[in-house]
Amino acid sequence: MDIDVRTSGPIFDGRAQRAARDYCRRVDNEIAEHAANQVRQTLHTVLRHPTGYYESQIRVEQRGELNSIVTDGGVIYGPWLEGVGSRNRTTRFKGYFTFRRVRQQIQAEAGPLAERILPLYISRME
Template sequence: MRITQHGPLFDGRAQAALKDYIEDVEAEVAQEGEQLVHKYLHEFLQHPTGRYESHVRARARGSLYEVSDGGVVYGPWLAGTGSRNAPRTRFRGYRHWVLAFQELERSSGRIAERVFRPYLRRMQ
């Protein structure tokens, strides 16, 4: 008896497609996270100048992605996590990061499914 194995699963194409898929999902989720932060900032900011918003970006950090404001000094105050927020002042922050994160957690599965379709063909 002789068994011959061939196809994407055995010649490495499936593994390469899976690696590419994971990278694309991470990038797509990070981009969606950036868009959600901007969405919430637009809802909360009363007199936006665009300065803070221009610093909020999705960035690759090694093999991972992060969405941040790049360390803007007043970012924690806007988010409500700074030392100058309540109870020191009445301003409790906008919670734009928390709300964006919660929404991103709910939608990340749908993003992963949408991105997967083209990779499935490469794995068959």
């Protein structure tokens, strides 16, 4: 007895895998961009004498296919503003902790943001 099996559809022709990969990239990028915007907005409210330079250096950098990070581009006084520099131990200024605070906020918002985007990619898997 011979059995003839035919496969077709998004799971078998690669469309589902491409959609899942595209979804992960978009979520990674959107969360990182949202985080960068939140860091800029928070800095704008906490900095006492903002010149705009530090906020302008906040950006998203790609560190691999699905590893976007938010950075200040290596501004030399960035660690001091964040509160992790060696000078924070010897001065009264302990830092704004902006990146840490925004990270906590984004962790709470990431799931709902990813869920909002998901239907666009599920339709590509059908």
